[in-house]
Amino acid sequence: xxxxxxxxxxxxxxxxxxxxxxxxxxxxxxxxxxxxxxxxxxxxxxxxxxxxxxxxxxxxxxxxxxxxxxxxxxxxxxxxxxxxxxxxxxxxxxxxxxxxxxxxxxxxxxxxxxxxxxxxxxxxxxxxxxxxxxxxxxxxxxxxxxxxxxxxxxxxxxxxxxxxxxxxxxxxxxxxxxxxxxxxxxxxxxxxxxxxxxxxxxxxxxxxxxxxxxxxxxxxxxxxxxxxxxxxxxxxxxxxxxxxxxxxxxxxxxxxxxxxxxxxxxxxxxx
Numbered sequence: 001x002x003x004x005x006x007x008x009x010x011x012x013x014x015x016x017x018x019x020x021x022x023x024x025x026x027x028x029x030x031x032x033x034x035x036x037x038x039x040x041x042x043x044x045x046x047x048x049x050x051x052x053x054x055x056x057x058x059x060x061x062x063x064x065x066x067x068x069x070x071x072x073x074x075x076x077x078x079x080x081x082x083x084x085x086x087x088x089x090x091x092x093x094x095x096x097x098x099x100x101x102x103x104x105x106x107x108x109x110x111x112x113x114x115x116x117x118x119x120x121x122x123x124x125x126x127x128x129x130x131x132x133x134x135x136x137x138x139x140x141x142x143x144x145x146x147x148x149x150x151x152x153x154x155x156x157x158x159x160x161x162x163x164x165x166x167x168x169x170x171x172x173x174x175x176x177x178x179x180x181x182x183x184x185x186x187x188x189x190x191x192x193x194x195x196x197x198x199x200x201x202x203x204x205x206x207x208x209x210x211x212x213x214x215x216x217x218x219x220x221x222x223x224x225x226x227x228x229x230x231x232x233x234x235x236x237x238x239x240x241x242x243x244x245x246x247x248x249x250x251x252x253x254x255x256x257x258x259x260x261x262x263x264x265x266x267x268x269x270x271x
Contacts, residue, residue, distance in 0.1 A: 006103050009187050013157050018089050029160040029167050033074055033082045034062045035102050036157040038188055040109045041138055045149035050136040051194035052152045055164035055204050060115055077113045081105040110138045118247040125254035127246040133261020153188050156181045176211040189234040196268055197239040205241035230268055238268040
């Protein structure tokens, strides 16, 4: 891929990350080996894209879980390009090769060591199960993803030690209300140029509606017990806001998620 369009977004995200490190509340939450994660998935795929949007990258993208299921030590098998002991965020700004390595790691994420406990395995459940219903997949060679390559991104690109719900006030005050997150996400959407956008998780959907701007009327569509709303955003791209965490879909089987994805796709219009 050409790095020309992606690299300015990454550089701006690194600068913002450095700014947040200067704030004591953020300093307790940010992970020192983690550069910003702009997206997950193969941007270079020739297929059209479906873009899923969550809250922010998990700490488990960079840290191992111990026996208490707490993520503390660096992953033995990295999912992304992480900073070494000799590197820091500021040193990235003048290092084109390292920046390119980070971008390459976004694209190879699902070929390397994806967090399948959240995304799901190829043609499995969780988020993958839903996008399979749209005839998409995060994985190459999927039997169900014949139409779309799925790419994931988040409302903001900084991994944190705590879950989003624990640091949402920080994100609202420093990233959402300032419009920084909206501008950055808009640039990522413009780069990916998805055919359809799926924002999932009730809290994420609400923040997206409030701070990221959505045109059109959102209507709940039964018969599924988890609600979703359809509209358009980012230059009139069909968008679904789903009141369910697809990465942790309590009570929903792979077949349920396939059916739900197919249902949403039909109601978003011809894909």
